[in-house]
Amino acid sequence: MEFADFIKTPMVNNVVLRQKFKKAVDGTLCITGHHLILSSRNQHTEELWLLHSCVDSIEKKLTGSTGTLTLKCKDFTILFLEFQTVEDCLDVCTSIEQLSNLADLGMKYPFSYRPMFEILEDGWQAFPPEIEFNRQKECGEEWRLSYVNKDYKLCPSYPSVVIVPKQIEDELLQRVAKFRHHGRFPVLSYFHKDNKSVLMRSSQPLTGQNGNRCKEDEKLVNSVLSQGRRGYIIDTRAQSVAKMAQAKGGGYEPEANYSRWRRIHQPIERHQAFHDSLIKMIEACSDSNSSMDKWLSKLESSNWMTHIKDILTCACVVAQCMDKEGASVLVHGADGFDTTLLVTSLAQLILDQDCRTVSGFEALIEREWIRGGHPFRERCSKSAYAISKQRKESPVFILFIDAVWQILQQFPCSFEFNEEFLIFLIHHAYSSQYGTFLCNNEKERIEHKVTTKTVSLWSFINRPQVLNQYLNPMYEPNPVVIWPSVAPQSLTLWNSLYLRSHIxxxxxxxxxxxxxxxxxxxxxxxxxxxxxxx
Structure with a gap:
């Protein structure tokens, strides 16, 4: 279908845009294939350029001969459009509903967008795995780059290049992949230079009810431990949940077969619970008539802050095992591309000052989330205002960025970037003219030629004149490990993000x-x- 098939009316005059804390704008509303544009004859008012993909839900209110649309966006902004006729209101509503839910990835705006700025550095080439591996030269003698997944047949959600122990051959990796859920075998996530401990991530082993073994998996996992050293397997599921998974063919590493490893269950809810929690939290934020007791009760019952606490606690446990005990750690939950990435990313942020710089944080997102196979297309298809039947959407990435913000509040001078940078990333993860957060994995990005047909977000933001507004003026490089408090009193609701349309x-x-x-x-x-x- 063509975009014109979705547009009931391309232009409507005398439309009033209202946003809280901003002056109303009276102008002409235009609907294009990708944008909702409201322009005014008043040169001193701002125009509205809103991507249809940013709209999470639409509510219409008809009063006599007039109508109002409430656009609730995925980045928690809320807009009101007032129309002089009911017909115009309904036509615009139908158009936006269809254009904001395009299923065809090729019709998304990043494939049509042409930058108006000079690309000084190609963001697609900013963090190649070979360069990232060279930055960890200290582990070069014991680890290597493997191209065993170059055709993505071994593990569709893994990148074509992974870092594995040097003594483990590709043939052995192929057998290990069959023993791990979704084929996500253990790979290097981070090398701790101070004490040579390593952080690995994977998915759950397929031990099943019969206690299936894979000696190749045991060899791979044990190969990262030097003589006399022990390691920790951090399972992000409760022990009861892991046992239930075992009944369905999944499971966990039995200590009898992984005798040099101690398994710790550090429970974090599954991704399905996160979406329900976000909806309840945003509903609480939207209730302006609540008493103090009711507001606090709603916030607590949403469990949003509890998720933040659980995630940070698990990340701190991983960081403590590595930094204080010098132990290597393997992290996994069930699938290995949701809570697992949350924990490994935050652990690195705690341990490594480089991850707290702009470039280092971008590299962290690139290797752990984008190349690491977090399914952005599914998880970020809807946000808090849309009640979806898909059940695949989940604010996992928002939880990660929120947890980063919590650490930033406790260590305001240790981060090169500010909170606006974090909000910027959330916005573009859900709706963007750039291709960085498109698709579920590298395999899909290759199939859709994302790196050749779209522009990287890093190409835009890393230009000095743009990046300057996202830098933290209080930043002082801090080489030490930072230990965030996970006490409930230390964690706060992120007003600038969730309450931006209310405060x-x-x-x-x-x-x-x-x-x-x-x-x-x-x-x-x-x-x-x-x-x-x-």
Whole structure:
């Protein structure tokens, strides 16, 4: 089908746009294949350019001969459009509903978008696995790059290049993949330079009720431990859940077969629970008539902050095993591409100062989430306002970014980027003109030629004039391991994200702009003083 088939009316005059804490805009509304555009004759008002894919749900209210549409977006912004006729209101509503739910990936905006800026650095080439491996030269003697999955037949959700123990041959990896759910065999996630411990990730083993063994898997897992050293297997499921999985053909590593490893169950809910939790939390945020007791009760019953606490706790356990005990760690849940990635990513953020820089954090997202096979297309298809029947959507990536924000609040000087950078990433994970977060895995991105037909988000944001607004003015490089508190009193609701349509963020934004100006002025003074001394 063509875009024109979805558009009931391409243009409507005298439409009023209303947003809380902003002046109303009266203008002409245009509907294109990808955007909702509202332009005004008043040169001093901002135009609206909204991607249809950003719309999560639409509510219509008809009053007499007029109508109002409430657009609730995936990034938690809310817009109101007022129409002079019911017919225009209904036509626009139908058009947006169809255009915001296009199933054909090739019709998505990133494939049509042409940048208006000069690409200084191709983001698709910014973090190749070979370069990332070279950055960890210390582990080069014991690990290698394997291209065993170059055709994606061994594991469809893994990248074509993975890092595995040097002594483990590709033939053995092929047998191990058959023993792990979805073929996600153990691979290197992070090498801790200080004590040479390693962090690996995988999916659950297929031990089943009969206690199936795979000696090749045992050999691979044991090969990362040096003589006399022990390791930890961190299972992100409760022990009862892992046993239930065993009855369905999954399971966990029995200590009798992995005698040098101690298994720890550090429970985190499955991805299905996250979506329900987000819906309840946003519903609580939207209830402006709640009393204090009712608000706190709703927030607690949503379990959103509990998920944050559980995720951070598990990441801290992993980091503690590696940093304090010098032990290697293997992390997995069931599938290996949701809670597993949450934990391995946050553990690296805690352990490594490089992950707290802009470039290092982008590289972390690239290797752990994008190449690591997190199914962005399925998980980010809907957000908090849409009650979907798919049950594949889940705010796993939002939980990760929220947990990062929690650590940023506790260590405000240890991160090179600010909270606007984190909000920016969430927005583009759900709706973007860039192709970085498209598809579920590298295999799909290759099939759809994403790297040749779309622009990378990193190409845009890493330009100095753009990146400057996302830098933390208080940043001071911090080489030590940072240990976030997971006490309930230490964790707070992210107002700037979840309550952006309910609480005016202008004072908060103005304060940070003033801090940025002051820090820049201080840097200029120091630079001048340095020149005078020389």
């Amino acid at each position: 005016d963020q202008t004072p908060h934004e103005d304060a940070w702009r003033e801090i940025t100006k002051t820090r820049e002025f201080d840097k200029e003074l120091k630079a001048k003083a340095g020149k005078l001394r020389r």
